[in-house]
Amino acid sequence: MEKQVVGWREVVALPELGIIGIPAKIDTGARTSSLHAVNIDLFDRDGEEMARFDLDFGRGQAYRHCEAVRVAHRTITSSNGTAEERLIVKTVLSMGGHDFRAEFSLADRSDMVFPMLIGRTALKSRFLVNPGRSYLISNRDDAKEEFL
Template structure:
């Protein structure tokens, strides 16, 4: 008989990390109704490096007033339907995403989320087979902790 893997539980909002982009403790809404994860960003530039397509973008944080400029390989430009039903062409990047102790490569669309409460949205393709969602709770996963390589706190 096959034993079922016990999945970590996330609440309807969590602090997440995008370590390769240098972004830590990003408040994110967990949204099983959205397919693709999304990050609030302003696309600055598209360029090539060593034959790969990259996108340079800025992530603005209100508290403290900081602009973080990031670069990532861009996988695609896709037509994505926003929460108001409008189809928008968005850059999609693939980068490691960390929620609690679980880190994996995720596809994330870059969008103007300035009118949204959360700068990041985690969609169901990032959650599937990795987490169980408990919509009655928040902040269930501990933010990243710095530990020695190979050691867990």
């Protein structure tokens, strides 16, 4: 199967969370994907540990309340070298016509340009990255205004 080529930034969706048009930075330097989340809380549903969190769209936009299956807690080292314990959740990622389950660490990305980072684990065996191009499988105009 031929791998699809993506740019260093793309517009993606998290259909299980009801979110479309989210701009994401494609980052082969990061192992784990990351999603900007606040008000993170764990709870139990029918014996399964779940995470409840809000996706903060910033600039006065309303929060989106989400729930996802908790996968793990992991120590994640950020780009500035700081290690922190983060909650990892798993949900469907929709990218370039492909839907697949991916793991995301929930983190405060309020000081970052992109609310989502897609790491190499999610990209592996599916995509090739052209770091000199943007929006090869998506259209920047598809990004929802609340994310821009």
